[in-house]
Amino acid sequence: MKRKPVPPAPPSLDRIWTVRDAAPLVPEPEDDCCRRLVERAAVPDRGTASAWLVFLAALGVVDDADSGYARVRSDPGRAALADAFRENVFLVTEVLAALEDTESRTPADVFEAVRERVPRWERSKRDNWAAFWTDRVQRRLDWAVLLGLAERDDDGYRKSE
Incomplete structure (x- = not known):
């Protein structure tokens, strides 16, 4: 199952471990x-x-798990995190595919390339769905940069070489 929520990308991958380490070792309810x-x-x-x-x-x-969330006692490397990001986060594959050409693309450009993949029910639940999903695309792009799948320059984002 692909997951939709993506927090804003932090300055470094260290934040993943800080947040992960705050999760319990034994599953606890989400709240x-x-x-x-x-x-x-x-x-x-x-x-x-x-x-x-x-x-x-x-x-x-x-x-x-059914009983809640718990931290995993392993520290996958950047490549493993990038693979999991690409495979398990909704719209990441499509966002990365939108970067296939050699020119940089803005988050708005990438959103236009993937907008048809946004589920109909997501479009109908808010008036500003395009702005909301443009922000979600940008978060995916920022994480792609952090995980080495994309690069950012003055003009926008492009696929890593």
């Missing part, structure tokens, strides 16, 4: 885990903490 992330990892609020939990589960560094 308890969110509280831990806010208190122990300086995540700003419960909504952002929830996005982090779902995202870290997609990366394979937090386990999402």
Whole structure:
């Protein structure tokens, strides 16, 4: 299953481990885990903490079990994180495919390339869905840069060489 929530990309991958280490070793319910992330990892609020939990589960560094979330005791490298990001986060494959040409593309350009992949129900639940999803595309692009799948320059984003 592909996950949708993606928190804003941090300046370095170290933030993944800081947030992951705030998750419990023994599964706890989402509300308890969110509280831990806010208190122990300086995540700003419960909504952002929830996005982090779902995202870290997609990366394979937090386990999402029936009984709740728990941290995984392994530290995959950047390449493994990038593979998990590409395989388990909704719209990442399409976002990266939109960067296939050699020219840089803005988040708005990439959104236009993938907008038809946004589920119909997502479009109907908010008036500003295009702006909302352009932001979600930009988050995916920023994480792609952090994970070595894309590069950023003055004109936008392009696929890593």
